[in-house]
Amino acid sequence: MLSPTVQKLADFFAKFPTVGPRTARRFAFYLIKSDQNEINSLIEAIENLKSKIRLCNLCNKSYESDEQTSGLCAICSDTRRDKTVICVVEKELDLEAIEKTGRFKGLYFIWETNNEEQQFKKLFGRVRKDQIKEIILALDPTPEGRQLALKIQRNLDTGIKITRLGQGLPVGGEIEYADEETITSALEGRK
Numbered sequence: 675m676l677s678p679t680v681q682k683l684a685d686f687f688a689k690f691p692t693v694g695p696r697t698a699r700r701f702a703f704y705l706i707k708s709d710q711n712e713i714n715s716l717i718e719a720i721e722n723l724k725s726k727i728r729l730c731n732l733c734n735k736s737y738e739s740d741e742q743t744s745g746l747c748a749i750c751s752d753t754r755r756d757k758t759v760i761c762v763v764e765k766e767l768d769l770e771a772i773e774k775t776g777r778f779k780g781l782y783f784i785w786e787t788n789n790e791e792q793q794f795k796k797l798f799g800r801v802r803k804d805q806i807k808e809i810i811l812a813l814d815p816t817p818e819g820r821q822l823a824l825k826i827q828r829n830l831d832t833g834i835k836i837t838r839l840g841q842g843l844p845v846g847g848e849i850e851y852a853d854e855e856t857i858t859s860a861l862e863g864r865k
């Protein structure tokens with residue numbers, strides 16, 4: 675039986691993606707042994723997330739709020755990028771993986787699963803306003819990713835080209851973990 679203080683912390687960690695209750699408890703015990711300076715730095719880093727990091731109004735990507743005041747991330751405010759193509763991803767790490775290839779010149783939309791109705795509104799608003807020509811669904815080849823792809827396809831106005839990443843991504847794998855070559859060929863082979 676963990677003491678209530680340790681349990682409370684472990685419960686927080688257990689909410690993190692991929693962290694199970696055992697790992698959560700290990701994190702908590704790691705912190706018990708950490709010195710005060712390290713704890714203070716950790717608290718500061720967490721506080722900064724809320725005070726300095728904003729989510730882009732257009733694509734939901736996080737950015738440092740002192741970088742600019744436009745409400746847009748660096749990608750969305752880059753005028754050289756093609757505004758008529760949107761790549762929909764499930765999480766920011768997928769966006770980072772695609773950006774790393776340097777092959778995609780359009781904009782993104784990170785689908786926030788916790789508020790689906792708002793996401794549809796946001797994405798469809800962009801489609802109407804920015805004369806989108808193509809939406810690339812770069813969703814993980816998992817049951818959840820496939821379900822989301824179907825939902826978006828069903829709800830989008832016709833007339834817009836909707837493509838999905840081509841073959842090559844491992845079934846059940848995640849874009850986040852795919853190498854640059856795989857992502858590049860999946861992007862080029864989209865249909």
Ligand SMILES: [Zn+2]
Pocket residue numbers: 730731732733734735746747748749750751
């Ligand atoms: Zn953005």
